[in-house]
Amino acid sequence: MMTYFSLVIMGLGLFLMLTAAIGVMRFPNFYTKVHAAGIADSLGLALVLSGVVIGYNFLSLFTVKVILLIFILWITNTTSCYMLAHCVYYDKDNNES
Numbered sequence: 211m212m213t214y215f216s217l218v219i220m221g222l223g224l225f226l227m228l229t230a231a232i233g234v235m236r237f238p239n240f241y242t243k244v245h246a247a248g249i250a251d252s253l254g255l256a257l258v259l260s261g262v263v264i265g266y267n268f269l270s271l272f273t274v275k276v277i278l279l280i281f282i283l284w285i286t287n288t289t290s291c292y293m294l295a296h297c298v299y300y301d302k303d304n305n306e307s
Contacts, residue, residue, distance in 0.1 A: 216262070216264040217265070219260055220257065220261030220265075221261075223253075223254045223258035223259075226251075226257065227250065227251060227255070227258070234246055240295075240298055241295060244294055244295050248288055248291030248292075252287045255280070255284075256280050259279065260280070
């Protein structure tokens with residue numbers, strides 16, 4: 211039963227990452243593309259790794275490492291998206307508005 215739940219959680223994460231990739235290709239300007247990539251990739255990656263933890267084993271060192279990895283990737287992904295948007299916003303030679 212937990213295997214199926216794990217597969218559903220990972221499937222939701224992959225769906226979110228796919229929608230983020232489509233959003234990056236289809237949205238018109240830079241800011242909406244960064245928003246799609248930042249939000250959906252962070253949550254999608256967290257769901258995929260949570261599904262791995264649920265499917266593997268709850269009580270192990272591997273679980274602690276994956277939870278730490280989720281936290282680190284969540285912080286770095288949102289920070290990098292913020293920094294990209296911030297740099298483009300304050301760029302004086304920006305042709306795209």
